[in-house]
Amino acid sequence: MQLNLASSIEPFVQKYLRIPVFYVVPDPNWALGLEEILPWYAVVCADDSPTVDYLQGKGIPVFCVQRDLPELFFDFKRSSSSLLRLPEVQDFIRETSRGEQPRIMVFKTSPALEKAAEDLGYHLLAVDSRLNRRFEDKISILSELEILGQGAIPSLIGRVSDLSYAHLNKSLGDRFVIQFSRGFAGNSTVFIASEDEFREFARHHQERRIKCSKLIRGQSLTIDACVASGGTLFSHYFYQIIGEQEYNRFAGGTSGNDYAYDFRFSPAVDEHIRSLVTAMGEYMKKQGYRGIFGLDMIVDNETEQVYIIEDNARLVASIPVFTRLQTLDSEVPMALIHLLEHLRIPYELGAEAYNEQLWHRRQASQLILRNTEEDDIFFSSCPQSGIYSRGGAFKRSGCSLQEAAAADEFVLLASSPGRSIGSNIEYAQVQRPCGIIGSDRTMSTETRALVQRVKDMFQRKAAVL
Template sequence: MKGLGWREVLDALARHVREDSPPVGVGERAYPRLGPALFTPGYGILCAVQTADLPEIRRLAKVECLQEILPGARPPSDTFSILRQAGLAGGTQFLGQGGSLLLYRQTAQIRRMADAMGWRILANPPETRLPWENKASFRGRLLDMGLPALQFEILELESLGGDECSRLMDRWGGPIVLQIPCFPQGGGRSSFVVREPAEIIDLRAEWGRGNHRGHRFSQVMASPWLSGISASMEGCVTPWGVLVSPLQLQLVDIPEVLPPNGFGRFCGHQWGAGIPGAGWVQEMATSITIKVGNAMAAEGYRGVFGLDFLVENGGRAIWALECNPRYTGAFPTLTLLQWAHGLAPLEAFHVMSWLRDDPVELPPELLEATSRPVGPAAQILLFNRDPWDTQVSQELPSGLYEWVQAEGKGRRKGPALPFPAAGLCKTEDFLILDGPPLPGHRLKPGRELERVARIIFFRDVVDPSSGGIAMDVRQVIQWVYRSLGLEKVDP
């Protein structure tokens, strides 16, 4: 069969979807599930939180929002609760018998509900996903594949104390990182750095008998703390092989958008500069991602996954740290950037890997294009920074903004969607999406890392001289927080 161009491939996918029921993306907010709307006719989104960007998202996808259907009710945050509340509210217009769910991740609870409702789940089952998601299991699998893996030890929680921390610090010559290997949420919610043995006392008190954010555990994984740069790469297991994204600089622990304390907390990406030794590092990350993806494929995995890397010693060493066998925080911004650059989005191959059982022939250059650069660009996620419940008191529209330095504020130029084509935006332009919540919305305390909004820039945001966020970018962030009028409310 003659190879197809990417527009023809998406047309073929569209014809296939029209012959079947279009999938429905489910999530707390609409924006993270937006990507397939670019290339999947009839695609719908079921979300929980009503945000200012819904009118713009509805230009591209059908959206049902629980906060609109049930005003005044506290919106659920996880997929199972969203589906359950939608059912209690009388169901949705999207999901009838035989519908398809495009999910962040599949769980046993969701599978039981889907079986009862006759839904098809377009996400890997837990038995396929969990061995890769477990941080300790993943490190062991790297070693089995002959790939570089950071040293680690598995420790029983009951035996973890100051003496054990001292032993590990002596072994590795410095601070250690403790992680809960089986914790189901990403974003740095289960990573802790211990610089002095005495610090473990407070951490053990917080964990009690092994409970972190409602998740029970009995073991922790210890690794040496290394100085370096956080990076990531998206992979996608498809019938055409393992495809990869460009290497991304991960933005972590940005104090301007996070509550105090914590370690390794994800705040966004930068596509472009910022990774030392980028050519060699890109090649190594690509090689590791493809090898991991092939091993995942051998176990029945399909679709997108992400690998987190540490780039050490000015680009002279790279370590794969974690595998995220699911959608990651790069989506859908990566999808929108690839679309804007005229590239076949990696997410399109994810959808095709689930919807097409008869894959068309694709030319190698089309498949390789998913790894082409899409920068300079960046996204920064803003979270509730306060230690208490906070309420939004002022409306800030989503949209395309221009930063006016003389006035110290952003000026809205128009809608954020459709996403601007590559090269049309200036360095002072930015988008506000993934929110913001509307006035009256109540944000959970900062420790819960509830997102306020996502700012997308068409430039590098990291100051290469300091390694921190550039001053004018910090000004944009501060202005967004001020514009929302966040106020403390009683629990």
């Protein structure tokens, strides 16, 4: 069946997707986007938030550990595999599935998650965890890019004790970037600007294996892409907010995206980006990959060379917002295509026409607020999620940019009180129907003031031990 226009989505899903799909994820905000598309959709999450009420108000069944099993919540490991192992969750899935095989959608797979799904007879909608690790590992991706023959930043790999600053300085320059193989929200990236800094780093990590890369001075961007049966699908690139330590405690950490930012790249750079994404997608497809992935890239200011920083071989944090933006623009959501690929449901979609349809900037942005302290924090009071005026006044309920039509409004997705927020863990999202990064690549003063008003709405007390 042809699937080229948003008008064709409803008859398609009614015919082929009347099956139970469960998004199993710690944070319910990650499950947003598909609730108004899939006819048989349910969510299993760990954290309570107003998003749970929003989903239930849409008729979506939700099992929330913090709400439904409060006695277990504070000792509960926040992972999808742990969620699936709970007997109460299994009962919820069985009752909601009504005899059909449950299909399990996850943000990121793991061996433990695969084992849980296999033991329980669930159909896991994700690539093999070994394939995910192969591409997402920040060290091994260098080998993949070298095989691809393009996109690799000049780098050296080795154990810290075997690397000298003099050699790294000679090979990579005065400043370089160190990455461990795995990390989250920037905690595996370290910037080195002197021998003293490297010596201090080495003192703590002698036996660790690392990748040291040349520091590229340029504009960082990210692209949502999908390995599909008809080719590699991809969005227009958008600005990746990095280094805002007011919102992420790590210098290399990301804090959201600006979909409206105008990079003003030349047509040659545009074409280089498109060809590199396509080449990476086709290479991943040959290795057995299918579905959504995200590429973080950087364009050198001087040479206009395009490099791949990371390949996030999984669903990515921008997908919930991007799905809503695609719906607003009457596009077939990439998240839906991701599901079709993992369900092996045949469909017709012209990749070239689809990519042209998506190749435009969008008037939207998302800023993620994280706990920037080393210790946990505990909120005794949190603001209500919903639509707010620019001045910080609550206007009405809502969880998406579809419901914040005015330029002077924003969406706030806030955590609920009563849980401990770990170091660098997200506690709120601010979404705006406009850009927030200026041409000088700095966040506007008006946006900073708005976000400060949001942060002031959270009342905290000493961390729970």
